[in-house]
Amino acid sequence: MSKKEFQKPPGPKAETTPEPTHSGDAATHAEKPAAGLAFPPPKQAPKRPKWSASRRVLLTGGLATVGLAAAGAEAARSVLDSRNITALATLPPPPEGPTQLNIVAHPDDDLFFINPRLLWAAREGTNLINVCLTAGEANGRNGPDAPTTPDFAGYAAARCLGLRRAWASMIAEDADHPWDRYSIELESGQQVELCTLRDHPGIHMIFVSMWTDLGKVWGGKQRLMGLWERELDAQHVLHASDTAIAHGGKYTREDLHLMLLHFLQHYQPTSVALLDADPDWTDQRKGADQSGYSDHIDHTAAALFGWNAVREWGGRASVESYRGYYNRRWPRNLSQINRVAKGRPLDVYSFLERGECDMDFGCGDLKVTTLGTGAGYGASTHPRHSSGLALVRGKEGVPTPVAVRGMRLSLRQGQEWKPVAGAAVLPSLTVTGRHVFATAPEYRASRHRQRRDIMHYAVDEDQWTNLRNLSSQGNDSRHGGTPAAVELPDGTFVVAVRCPDLRLAVRTRNENGTWAAWTRLSGDMVQPDIAAVINPQGEPEFYGAAADDLVVWRRRGGEWHFERLGLGAHASAPAALWLPGERLVVAAREPETGAVLAHTLDHDQWSSCRLDFDGGVMAPVLASNAEGTIVVTTDNDQGVTAVALTDAEGLQRNAQAVWSIGGPVLVRQPQPWFDGEGRLHLLALGVDGELMSAHQETPSRVMPQQWSVYDTPELSGS
Incomplete structure (x- = not known):
């Protein structure tokens, strides 16, 4: 059928009530709920006091901007030294026990698109490894009151700090709980920053810190997708003002693939969380949507790199993809309880508490101006492969x-x-x-x-x-x-x-x-x-x-x-x-x-x-x-x-009906079946990789309560 013969109909319209601004958006979204869906209007955060650009590293102009090891990191050396960075020749031994490894594009993708499932997994005792591929520098302006001159290194540092504080608030219940930070030398010669939450050795963050879009400096489109599609030979590292990465570098397509493969082999996760390689099609572009798809192009590229690495790794983890921006084009699925649970760390990430901050670049992502999840894509969390x-x-x-x-x-x-x-x-x-x-x-x-x-x-x-x-x-x-x-x-x-x-x-x-x-x-x-x-x-x-x-x-x-x-x-x-x-x-x-x-x-x-x-x-x-x-x-x-x-x-x-609750934190839909005598059996695949089961002793309305590792039952079935 020719294109003339078949024209795609308009996709679901984006909503238009305020929602948190994500890394790719230049301004706060203005969205409203779809017809027939009641949703309370989000509260706006109190206006923050303006902050000065003293001691900030302002990055403008061509090649000099890429040399951030000299310009950004060195100018903020006192800040970096105060964070007690330790250099390591390789990754430390992986934490013991069940592990989930996330691969995301920007510092906050995990909060907007994977949570509250991060929180659920952490409560189960699962180790969490968060790999963030880009610095998320956006337009280099941290909020509406930021100086007009872009500070890419400063904004990237503010977002990474906001993310660490958000995770600390989730895991340690204290946003200011300290992290131990390391520069890790990879075999390929690049460095990444590893952050581990003190007293919580199973919580790791890895910042790769590639430029999100070096085209803002050099011109043209120089994004992660260009690396995937082989239109870009390499992507340079952006040194955030507070980075642990000590020297410059760049990543080829092969470098990035081998690095992700190395992380998978090192941590041997039981669960892997990715963004969406195949977001919904749309002809109604909104915000930072890419052409033809309702999602940020970096989310898609990060997911493509992630799936490619998972395939070559060959491990036996449960892998999941999460919807991105097109959450806002379908009805919202989070309950009020889960919107609150998801929204709290987002408020910490954006530094909405307006407390004291001794960082000139800011203690969070001040572009996010809506409390909690907002009413757009943050108000849903959609795993793509629950029926696995x-x-x-x-x-x-x-x-x-x-x-x-x-x-x-x-x-x-x-x-x-x-x-x-x-x-x-x-x-x-x-x-x-x-x-x-x-x-x-x-x-x-x-x-x-x-x-x-x-x-x-x-x-x-x-x-x-x-x-x-x-x-x-x-x-x-x-x-x-x-x-x-x-x-x-x-x-x-x-x-x-x-x-x-x-x-x-x-x-x-x-x-x-x-x-x-x-x-x-x-x-x-x-x-x-x-x-x-x-x-x-x-x-x-x-x-x-x-x-x-x-x-x-x-x-x-x-x-x-x-x-x-x-x-x-x-x-x-x-x-x-x-x-x-x-x-x-x-x-x-x-x-x-x-x-x-x-x-x-x-x-x-x-x-x-x-x-x-x-x-x-x-x-x-x-x-x-x-x-x-x-x-x-x-x-x-x-x-x-x-x-x-x-x-x-x-x-x-x-x-x-009376609901019964139990079993492991899930990575897939629980599966029920009845045997030939009418007894109910339940199967649940947990984030720890174990297949668990429970069953009734006799047919009744009494729920199964005792869960154990699955073994083939020796009974007649249906």
Whole structure:
């Protein structure tokens, strides 16, 4: 189809209420909530007193600006010496125990896009390693009252200091808790700054401190994406005024790749957190959005470098990507409790307390002028790959857990994972019967050669089939999401995935095993994850979350039909479940509360039930047994498993279910299943890398309480 024949529709509009200004934005955003979503207007921070530029290093002009080792670091030597920097020839030994390693672009990406999951992991006792690739110097002006002459080194130092204080407030509950700071010599000759939180040896920050955009000095575009796309030979290091990096340097594409690979090999994380390599497409650019995508171009580049390093590393960590700026284009998913938990360290980062500050460059990022998370992208935290734990139908009635560890599909056998040879895939999975569907990415330098192919793995045959996607390669291939699939009673398969215009595309495998071509379906733009079910007539249905409603694509007599359900906006992907008696349940998160909304369709009439609790950030999962018991699983506001048992009658009466909370801090949606006797079993994959399980002793409404490391249960199942 030619470009003239197919024009992309407008993407979801950005909101326009005030939100915190992120590193790439030159001015505070002015956003307002989407129609129908109530949200209190954010309070503006008190106006800060102006501060002077005395002893500040003002950086202007060509090559001299790059020589910050002489200009910036030396001029601030008294400040640097007072911080007691220690030089090390190599990284110190890694901390013991479960470890999460984050790779971000700017000092604050972790606070805006990954938190509150950082806080949840830290409370679990997980070590946190935060690798920040750029200095985040932006326009060199720290806030609206800063001098007009840019001070790139000073603003970068203020942001790094603000980030250290924010993490100290989260972990040590004291923003001024001291850090120990080191300059680390890499084998390639570059130096990075390592900061460890004193008395908390598992909390590390690594500042690589490349220029965010050296084009501000030299002209042109000289960003991290240029390094990824091989349009830039190398990116120079910016020496922040308070840096521990003692000498200059620059990074080639290979240098940066090998450095990230070294960090992964050194720390051997059980969990890796990245930004989003494939942000949502938009034609309505706002703030620091890149052309064609609703996210900062540095976020995308950092994610591409991160995924590429993870793939070569070959470790077995659970890897997650987090949405960036396009959080503001979909309903907000954080509850009030989680907005407060996420907002507190952001306030510390931006130095909103207006206390004493002995740093001329400032004690935080004064560009951020809104209290807390604001009402834009900070008011959501969206992991892209929550559906990375699934269940394959077992030959003897007990389902087999399946997950992606690193980028390798793995099947659980007893207490061990068995990796599947073949495709390297993203963590999002869908399973139907004994067939697994996932996405295999090719992260190539040229944006025109990017690939995201849908892969089908047949467990019994131990065989992969590449189903490609609607767009063979290039930018359009990046707009998909998690595939969803069903195996129909006649033995055919139907797989669906979001297509380049963010609607839906389907592909069918016939009884003889041949796959038909991809077919584009009309309808609304939806979020990346969709739910697949088979209706009582034996036909496939796919449910998605549009910006303002839940929607469905149904096949009837070989023809596809699209319908808006009229259930309003939801803040997560939906789950769907057909029950005996031709009753349908569709559930998803309620915007801004964390509660689960469960809608029941009975004789063409919808009824809705609000399952209220302090919820987290993952979409719900539904399952039922032969007796009609329905289980809803998701995460709570501490990131652990939340389970509710109900039935269709209870949902239709709007009866409140009792939630049970337990298990590890999650990295994937918890998976429920019922055995042949109707007993509930729960599976949870933790940030520590362990697969945990709990089960009922007898069928009842009593929740499983005892969690242990998973081993294949010896019982008959469903």
